[in-house]
Amino acid sequence: MGRWGITLPLTGVPLAEHRELVKELPDAGYTDVWTAETAGTDAFTPLALAAEWAPRLRLGTAIAPVYTRGPGLLAMTAATIAELAPDRFVLGIGTSSPVIVTNWNSQEFTEPFARTRDTVRFLRSALAGEKVSQKYPTFEISKFKLERPPQPPPKIMLAALRPGMLKLARKQADGAITNWLAPSDVPKIRAEVGPDFELVARIFVCPTEDVAAARGLGRLLISSYLTVPVYAAFHDWLGRGEILKPMHDAWAAGDRATANQVIPDEVVDDLIVHGSPQQCRERVAEYVAAGLDTPVINVLPTGDDPREAVRALAPE
Template sequence: MSSDRMQRYGITVPLNAPLGEHPRLVRELTAAGYTDIWSAEVDGLDGFAPLTVAALADPGVRLGTAIVSPYTRGPATLAMSAASLAELAPGRFQLGIGSASQLIVESWNSAEFDRPYKRVRDTVRFLRAAFSGAKVTEEYETFSVRGFRLTRPPQVPPQILVAALREGMLRLAGREADGAIINWLSADDVRVVVPHVHAGGPGKEIVARIFVCPVDDPVLARSIGRRMITSYLNVPVYAEFHRWLGRGDVLKPMWDAWAAGDRKKALELVPDSLVDELLVHGSPERCRAQIQAYVDAGVTVPVLAVIDPRPDADPLEAALWLAPTA
């Protein structure tokens, strides 16, 4: 992949290895050309610990959360966590926040998934104030903070990015944050979402998590893709995103089967063409070309979520196949 066309190139952590092994893995990844380590906080490790390990392993690597939710940490706790990492890696850390989903917020964390747009907006505004070192006493629309001050505000405040799907959150990301984090979309879809972010001003970051399965076996890759699509695109926020993108007719048969409880039928009703749009797969060379297509469409930081279906695969091998220097 041409280095003059892509200056940043990220990968998702944690990798399929104990966290204690990550310092070595991070150093190998950066030696191969990866510039960024981005965490994914869902149901495994939290969003900050793997980045702390990476920051200590390589003093030059860039770091980002993609994403942590303002529903699952209090405002002050979120500010302190971010400030800690910003102190450890000054100028190299970007804080990605996003509403997450009903499953994560309500079913797993016993919080109310209420007014996500306003909750994210209010959190961005609070974090801006907190990172400045100001004492914050504010009645936001979705929460209140009384008398909080970071006693160790970061000397270099982290950029704040917003995970965004549809128009409202995309425009919020461009207007009040430093850019957007996007996922579960094709390279062509990037051209639809990016103008909404840039409507808030030029120079906004566009970070895209891209699911990549570098195996030259389309049957296997599509089988993996179908399972992922049925798991994610039945989540209401993602279903609405793809309706907005114009895929309602394509996905309706799968959605109907899923709602009826027929999981097997739902898998069968995901067309190959949809898998091929949303999951990068094929030979490493073909995958790198598809990743470049996202960059050409407006992504500034591609962040790979590498899927290696081989039993007992080395946690780095597939990632190294996809490295810029490969």
């Protein structure tokens, strides 16, 4: 079996109450734990705990924003997790969004492509233990050197949706991280990064046979995410621009209810995995068959204990 990842922490479960579940994951068939960073836990603390609870798991951030920590602090934090999990930590970085960067963290969201490129270049040098004094196009570093550079340095992956960032990932990183896609979209993304290059995707999974409930939650998520400009452009590129136009028009008019209603079932079913645990596993496997290396399941709430959903979704 290939890689099979899970997104932690789970919605509604306090971080400290993940211990027993995380300990079970390797024997259940999970290979990876990946975190996210929005307004809940930070991306790194859960991985520090997972490194102790389950030393066989690969750990990754998907993603840590390049704007919300200074470059030096980002290198220090990555080095800490890399020391706790030698050769098992992947630093996934990306631009995040103006809401998180500007509205919540009071940082300017400018030149995202260049900032990401420069951050990768800095991190490569810093995590290798070099003293960095460099004027990059988007920031300047003077005499930074990690006191404890990790051995080996962690792999670096980039959050990437469209060709420009996907090509940057291929050129300067060790893998690409994407999300909000269907199995049928994977070949188009794979074509941009080529073979023999790790492609990771977060996959939203709602393990319930209540189709109406799953689609209702899916519509809420799709209208929230795919109206963000970067995701709107991503789905234009994937070929969903026309079918999603009614949603965008309603959203722009301030009519969220209509925006949700006009999302076709086929789009929800493309982007949200739902059904019995067995059906969900089979659907996730379709992503792998289409060219994805590492599926990272993100369990959506169904009203049941999400820890039981993680157990049920383990590969057979």
